[in-house]
Amino acid sequence: MAEARSWRRWLAVPVFAVALYVIVHAADTRQSDIPPPAGSSASPTGPVSPSASASPTGSVSPSTSATALSYDPADYASQVRTRARQTGVSAQLLMAILYNESYKPHDPALERAWQRYKPDSSFGIANMHRATFDDTKKGRDFAGRRWEELPDDRGLAIEAEAWYLHDLAAQLPARWPASCNRNELLALGYNAGAGNMLAFARGATPGSQAQSYLDRLHANWARAGKAVGT
Known part of the structure; x- marks a missing residue:
């Protein structure tokens, strides 16, 4: 989404990001090193294998707690196909956007x-902002979920992504003079918002940031199709 516009900031502060990661996880490690009291059983809130844990949305997340080093959008192909069928959007588009949005760590x-x-940063593997999530969830099965849950529930992130694209598609006119096709316009809408999407549909030329997002979509298109089996 629009967060992709600040990807250079992520690259510009790797030391800061790594330091935060080390600090946070060092604290987790120190906590986990504390042995339980004598005679007590293992904590029921201890780590659970991601491959065996179901997300609150009813889907199994293969690597919910995976770090950026192990994250591969293709691992979520099944969930992408399911949400694509449910919302009437292209599974290949859903997956290509996940690849586009994988530019930053998703731990x-x-x-x-x-x-x-x-x-004002975005959350989750689909990089969704709070206002977009809160607007998209209205009247949906995940209406009771919170934006703050997105980093921990990748299934929820994919569900919200799919429905947001569905809502963007509903705003497209029946025909448009621009050379962009439907999937390209939806990707631009995902990145730059509905208003800009409609401007592009009317023939406005994408700026450098929007064009960069579109270029990455084209670069990711083939492997996205391979991931979802199209």
């Missing part, structure tokens, strides 16, 4: 540390 602890530094 939950690091995302939250970054959000404290940059309060």
Whole structure:
């Protein structure tokens, strides 16, 4: 989404990001090193294998707590196909956008540390802002969920992404003079918002940031199709 516009800032502050990651996880490690009291059983809130844990949305997340080093959007192909069928959007588009949005680390602890530094940042593997999530969830099965849950629930992030694209598609005119096709316009809308999407549909020329997002979509298109089996 629009957060992709600040990807250079992520690259410009790797030392800061790594330091936050180390601090947060060092604290987690120190806490986990504390042995339980004698005679007590293992904590029921201890780590659970991600491959065995179901998300609150009813789907199994293969690597919910995975770090950016191990995150691969293709691991979520099944969930992408399911949400694509449910919302009537292209599974290949859903997956290509996940690849576009994988430019920054998606470790939950690091995302939250970054959000404290940059309060208007986005959350989750689909990089969704709070206002977009809150608007998209209205009247949907996940209406009771919170934006703050996105870093921990990748299934929820994909569900919200799919419905947001569905809502953007509903705003497109039946025909438009621009050379962009439907999927390109929806990707531009995901990145730059509905108003800009409609401007592009009317023939406005994408700026450098929007064009960069579109270029990355084209670069990711083939592997996205391979991931979802199209």
